Amino acid sequence: MTFNLKMVEFCVCFMAKLKRWQARLDSIAVRLGLTGNICLGFLFYPVSRGSSLLAAVGLTSESSIRYHIWLGNLVMTLFTSHGLCYCIYWISTNQVSQMLEWDRTGISHLAGEITLVAGLVMWATTYPAIRRRFFEVFFYTHYLYMVFMLFFVFHVGISYALISFPGFYIFIIDRFLRFLQSRNNVKLVSARVLPCETVELNFSKSPMLMYSPTSILFVNIPSISKLQWHPFTIISSSKLEPKKLSVMIKSQGKWSTKLNHMLASTDQIDHLAVSVEGPYGPASTDYLRHQSLVMVSGGSGITPFISIIRDLLYVSSTSACKIPKITLICAFKTSSDLSMLNLILPISTEISSYVDIQIKAFVTREKVSTCNMNIIKTLCFKPHSSDQPISPILGPNSWLWLATILSSSFMIFIIIIAIISRYHIYPIDQSSKKYTSAYTSLIYLLAISISVVATSTVAMLCNKKSYYNKKDQNIDVLSPLMIESSLGQLLPEFTNIHYGERPNLNKLLVGLKGSSVGVLVCGPRKMREEVAKICSFGSAENLQFESISFSW
Incomplete structure (x- = not known):
């Protein structure tokens, strides 16, 4: 028991x-x-x-x-x-x-x-x-x-x-x-195919579209893939080239390889439909605060530095402000990659006497040049009348318009929900049969969608009417001479090429003179870590490290 x-x-x-x-x-x-x-x-x-x-x-x-x-x-x-x-x-x-x-x-x-x-x-x-x-x-x-x-x-x-x-x-x-x-096709003016399987696309843009160096543009080409959007670094300067926007695309995946083969395998393409989103980038960049700038790149990591150099060249030509001394240290695998240096300057731009620029290029896998860097294929397109220059979707004061859309759409949402709740949901809740949670949620989501679509569309149309300049639709196709740069003039005077060796970053960075030296690096993770380690040494107090990496 x-x-x-x-x-x-x-x-x-x-x-x-x-x-x-x-x-x-x-x-x-x-x-x-x-x-x-x-x-x-x-x-x-x-x-x-x-x-x-x-x-x-x-x-x-x-x-x-x-x-x-x-x-x-x-x-x-x-x-x-x-x-x-x-x-x-x-x-x-x-x-x-x-x-x-x-x-x-x-x-x-x-x-x-x-x-x-x-x-x-x-x-x-x-x-x-x-x-x-x-x-x-x-x-x-x-x-x-x-x-x-x-x-x-x-x-x-x-x-x-x-x-x-x-x-x-x-x-x-x-x-x-x-x-x-993204619903609009943009005006693709021209393209250049470099021997290193790299493509430069040149778009017409509205002069009111301003962006900072290192900005990103998302590109969609329906003939390759209707759904895929890929981000690329903008290499042009909105100040130096007010009517042109350029991106560089290196063949590193299926999408970019298809684009390179498409453009390289034909002598002429009359039209190529392209849609874009952006550009997106930092609100501002202040590279003038440094006495000198050292840019370290690996492979296609040179792209953000091209836009920075172009922007600084514009400052030097329009302002009495002295720009920093520029040193570009770039490492490439093969000599064909040196052709990317063609993109640094448009041919119509001359290096001002006030600009101190030096380029140190290293080819790591070849001891002699095996490629003619000047062999560049140029394609000019004939945009359709419906194609538009790239322009900001909300105009120059986008932050103000965005705030307006947020506030007005929220007010419209509150009004819609108040009306539906008072005259539809409330009477049912007072009866014995309660209004279901799923239907209530669906009504709220539909109200949000209606308010967002209505206010955003109105804002876009207002900006398009107010700021869209009809003259932008008539921008002439840029001739090949206006979009090419002259490597023959650029290399001997400003560039030193080293074959069969890697850059000794410790030797190149340590001991640089100046109270403030901005060290920008864009490339493989190992390179970024090495530069960061050098800049963190106590003897390198004047080196200001900044990493530019893209992880989309």
């Missing part, structure tokens, strides 16, 4: 502990989901390329990607843990059927599982090995963010989803504005 009583007491105690453990697991799962919801609220700020918030905190759309990656990993870790905790909870309490439940007025478990599956698919394709080798898979699966956000709202309801909506709201506006810009 005593034994039976002890067994009963043990069972009661065990069940109490089990229920306590299950209650704690339920509490932990709720906290994980709430924390994930808060982190989700910050996830979309870094990928709002045109947002003025990034510039306000000193970030560019490209440099902020790392924060998006960190937040994405954190969000998916929290949401995955949240889902696993509830799966364990339901199994331990014999409530497996809860996994398929879609509550009319409460939390929808099935919608949450769809959200988690969509998130896991996106998360899996962000693994570096997959993203680099199968970029198309990574690119296309990221469109699942629409499924993720839709069912996330269905899962938690619109009230809890509003915690994460400010960042997503800004992203929706930015994404729709980019969609409007």
